[in-house]
Amino acid sequence: MTDAAARTGRRVAFHAPGQPLELRYVDVPAPEPGGVLVRVVIAGVCGTDAHRLNGDIPAPKVPVAFGHEGIGRIEMLGEGVTADSAGEPVAVGDLVYFSPAQVDGFPVAGSATPGDDKAPWPVPADRASVATYQDWAWLAKGVGFFRIPEGTPPEAVIAFGCAMPTAIGGMTRLGGVKAGQVVVVQGCGPVGLSATLLASLGGPSQLIVIGAPDERLEVAQRLGATATLSLDATTREERAALIAELTGGCMADVVIEATGRIEAFDEGMALLGVEGRYLVLGIYSGPPMAQLNVVRMVNFSQQIIGNLGPARIEDLKTVVDLARDHGKWLGFADLVTHRYPLARTDEAIRAVGSGAAIKAVVLPETG
Numbered sequence: 001m002t003d004a005a006a007r008t009g010r011r012v013a014f015h016a017p018g019q020p021l022e023l024r025y026v027d028v029p030a031p032e033p034g035g036v037l038v039r040v041v042i043a044g045v046c047g048t049d050a051h052r053l054n055g056d057i058p059a060p061k062v063p064v065a066f067g068h069e070g071i072g073r074i075e076m077l078g079e080g081v082t083a084d085s086a087g088e089p090v091a092v093g094d095l096v097y098f099s100p101a102q103v104d105g106f107p108v109a110g111s112a113t114p115g116d117d118k119a120p121w122p123v124p125a126d127r128a129s130v131a132t133y134q135d136w137a138w139l140a141k142g143v144g145f146f147r148i149p150e151g152t153p154p155e156a157v158i159a160f161g162c163a164m165p166t167a168i169g170g171m172t173r174l175g176g177v178k179a180g181q182v183v184v185v186q187g188c189g190p191v192g193l194s195a196t197l198l199a200s201l202g203g204p205s206q207l208i209v210i211g212a213p214d215e216r217l218e219v220a221q222r223l224g225a226t227a228t229l230s231l232d233a234t235t236r237e238e239r240a241a242l243i244a245e246l247t248g249g250c251m252a253d254v255v256i257e258a259t260g261r262i263e264a265f266d267e268g269m270a271l272l273g274v275e276g277r278y279l280v281l282g283i284y285s286g287p288p289m290a291q292l293n294v295v296r297m298v299n300f301s302q303q304i305i306g307n308l309g310p311a312r313i314e315d316l317k318t319v320v321d322l323a324r325d326h327g328k329w330l331g332f333a334d335l336v337t338h339r340y341p342l343a344r345t346d347e348a349i350r351a352v353g354s355g356a357a358i359k360a361v362v363l364p365e366t367g
Contacts (some may be wrong), residue, residue: 009135010364012345013063013125017055021346022063022125029128031078034141038072038096042154043132043362044161045069047189047260048284050353053346056285063125067133067345067362069161070098071154075136085144086317097157097320098137098145099165100130133345135364144313146320156327157320159335159359162309163190164319166281167198167258169311174254174279177202181253184243184271185209185225188216190359191282192258193223193335197322199256200224206246210239211259216358223330236267243271251276258282265290269297269304277303284308335359341367 007029013022031037046069051057074094084090123129128138139145148157160167177183183204185195188211199207200223209220210229217228227246229239243251251273257264260282269292272278297304310316323332338360340348351357 007136010342011065011125011129011131011135012067012133012342014052014060014066015063016059017053023343024125026126026134028136029138031076031081031138032141033079034081035078035143036074036081036096036139036145037076037078038070038098038137038139038145039075040070040072040132040135040137040364041095042071042158043067043069043364044158045348045352045357045360045362046162047191047352048162049349051260051285053349054353065123065125065127065129065131065134067131068100069158070130070132070137071148071158072096072098072137078141084147085313086146088147090147095148095154096145097148097316098130098139098143099162099316100143133342133362135342144316146317148320149324152320152324152327153333155336155361156323156332158361159323159327159332160190160194160319161359164194164322165310165315166191166307167194168315168318169309170195170256170279170281170305170307171198172311172315173305173307174277177204177254179203180205182206182247182250182273183208183254183256184252184268185211185220185256185258186264186268187211187258187260187282188220188228189258189260189282189355190335191260192256193219193358195256195258195279195281196220196225197223197326197330199254204254208243208246208252213355219335219358239267240270247273250274253277254279256281260284260286262287262290266292269293269302272300272302274300275302276300277305280304280306336361339363339366343367 009028011026177199181204183199208227209225212231255268255278257280336359338351338357342364348360351360
């Protein structure tokens, strides 16, 4: 199909919590100068999508296009585009990893109230969009995209979705994990597993992951966890006692929250030792208030660090590099447990929201 004006495609539109997702047909324009048009091959499902459908995030004023984890095949290059955001040469037919999470280096996915007329993300469902729950993604100038090298399976890149760039951004703000430190990760969903992998690369003496179900804890061990604690089989008090035993009473140098649940915050602070640092990655929505023992925090010289998403546009390139270097021997692609056609996007999101899937993806080309 060479006539850009004749190109049409399907797009999933979100109206409001409790309403069914709409599959509509839209015109797909040619890319603007500096932009790229890609055919979506894989769209990763994020827990934020489940929060949107559940009403944890304010409803938009108009129907919006959404989905923010994508791999696509380049269909058209806008005027002046010869390379990806890292300077690697690209051509029509190349597979690229893209996300609206970073535009010209600034985070946008979830960074403004959904439906805000001034917010670049999400966008009304009738406009050209970089959203991923659609056949075609229109990457405006400045949207980060990175070529996937030959031999790197696309599912190995999308396996952690936006969770990995979020964890990379968090590690940047944290200052990383140092060799010999004790690290506790709360949660073993995509964000928690991403944090586990990144923390393991720092060479901690102990890397303890708290979560459920057991299948995800087994993946955490494969990614570097030295010990796992099941939420289903332990109480908060038992977990604290076990971590105290493992650390000789010193507790953790670093705790990483990746649960998305406000009740995890108080427990995480209690697991933190002297001069410990607490990185909060998952509490993006829901009840906003948590308890904090300020006296203990001050007396122990502790730090609390929040992080929304990628710190830099280059964090998306790091995701591709990790898949290239570690994906095969660590089985990244195996983390994709549920696959759905575009018409069943709502089922894919429910699978993530219920915890049934380690990673769910939508495959527009399958129907």
